[in-house]
Amino acid sequence: MNFKEGKCPKCLGILQVPDNIEEIICMYCGSKLPASEVIKEESHSQTKVDEEQIPLNYEKSLDEAFEKLPKLLLDLENPLQAFKKDQYESYFRNLYDTNEDMLHNVWQTIYYADDKTDIIGRLAKEFVSQASQVVDSIPKKGAKEQKLMDFNLSLAVYVVPLILEYKNKAMEELADKILEEWKAKFPKTNVGKSDFENIFKGFRKKLCYITTAVCETLGKGDDCYELTLLRHYRDHFLLNQPDGEEVISEYYNIAPTIVKRINKLSNAKEVYQSVWDNYLNPCVKLIEDNKNMECKDVYYKMVRDLQKEYCYE
Structure with a gap:
């Protein structure tokens, strides 16, 4: 041939x-x-022009990559709004289509770099630096923490999956480096790495990480009464509370890490039993008694206690 x-x-x-x-x-x-x-054949003169333009075009691509990649995070507003089973896929696809040229440019910038590792590191540092500047510019502690939580959620469910959706080894290395730099800058955060497919599959389980892990450990099915009741409570009561989105956003950020760390323990079953006894079963009883506000207090306490135990190193 x-x-x-x-x-x-x-x-x-x-x-x-x-x-x-x-x-x-x-x-x-x-x-x-x-x-x-x-x-397609090119004339000698055209090839020469292209070769002469490569350094200029590369520098332009490099500048655009450093400028536009951070905007993928900074321009996202209210990340929880579209993070729902019936909206996430279309929102993500539209977001990818909008940013595909930018992602392609980032890939080109890495591919044609003399030192790919250096460019990946610099892109990641600039990405995190710009996010950090936004967080640091907010004077009030509560608003600052909320912005960081929004960034964490956006990074976990949109930005990293968008970079991974390009399906290229160099882009995956970039995603890994961004998460590494993010952890270094914001050490109390634990943003996980996941792609679109795994996140979207999670919606079929309603992304109820901790309650699902507990119920599975106790031999209850994914569609058991308790899980169904707790999910309905979350979606139809908790989400409509003034601070409901904030708590659920934080939950989505930390829950996978909590489950992962509990699963590594030799006494994981006992830990999940304790979560059931102290938090989830009382929540079920309170919901059954129509004591939704009391259930909210128990739910919030569960999130805070588990975060303190398993997310802070």
Whole structure:
């Protein structure tokens, strides 16, 4: 089989194209392209112009990457609003479509860098630095903490999944580095790494991490009475409270870490039994007695106590 050298018109990656195919998938960016576009002949003068422009274009791409990547986080408002089963997928897809060119530019910036590790590190530091400046500029402690919680949620359920959705090793390394820098800057936070598919699958379980883990440990099914009751309470009462979104946002941020750390304990079953006895079972009884506000107090206490026990190092 004979091959011709070509160049992807989207990412400029060099490709070897078999001479008997009509379409090819770029091994670098995944684009499906007509073979004729990839191996299209260029004049010597045009090639020379392109070569001369590469440094200038790269510097421009580099500047845009440093400028626009942090905006992926900073421009998101009210992250909990679309974080619902019937809205998350369409919102995420629209967000990805809107930012696909920016993500592609970030990937190009990394791909053509002389030192890819250095560029990834610098991009991550700038990303976290800009977020930190926003948080630090807020004078009131409560508002500052709320902004950080919003950033944590946005990072966990939108920004990191968007970067991972590009499905490229370098972009995954960038996501890892951002989370590493985030933890270094905000050591009391525990933002997990997850992609869109896993988050969306979680909606089928209603993302009730701790209660699900407890009930599964105690032999109760995912659709058991207690879980269904607690989820209904969360969605139809707690979410409508003045501070409900704040607490649920914090819960989504810390719950996966809590479950992960409990699961590593040799006495995990006893811990989950304690959570059931001290928090969840009392909540069920209070909901059954229509004492929703009292249940709210117990629920809030559970979140705070578990956060203190398993999230602060």
